[in-house]
Amino acid sequence: MRGGDNLKDGLVLFYIKDEVILPVALTEEQNQTFEMLMSIMPGTITVVDKPQGRAINLTDQLNASKQKKSPSVH
Numbered sequence: 001m002r003g004g005d006n007l008k009d010g011l012v013l014f015y016i017k018d019e020v021i022l023p024v025a026l027t028e029e030q031n032q033t034f035e036m037l038m039s040i041m042p043g044t045i046t047v048v049d050k051p052q053g054r055a056i057n058l059t060d061q062l063n064a065s066k067q068k069k070s071p072s073v074h
Contacts, residue, residue, distance in 0.1 A: 007055050011038045011045070021052060025059065 013024040013034060026034060038045070 006057055010035065023058065
């Protein structure tokens with residue numbers, strides 16, 4: 001599966017638990033607030049060139065999985 005096809009460049013939020021990096025799912029409103037907070041953060045944000053993996057949209061993946069499991073209605 002290719003990831004990132006519908007993802008735009010920008011900051012994302014992760015949570016570290018037991019040394020494992022986990023993505024944090026945000027609602028649209030939470031994401032807008034997060035983006036606003038990041039835009040007013042003082043100083044320069046440095047992007048470190050150490051990729052952690054390819055981004056995929058887990059919400060789209062979950063929704064596609066649910067659609068496959070639900071019976072079709074005709």
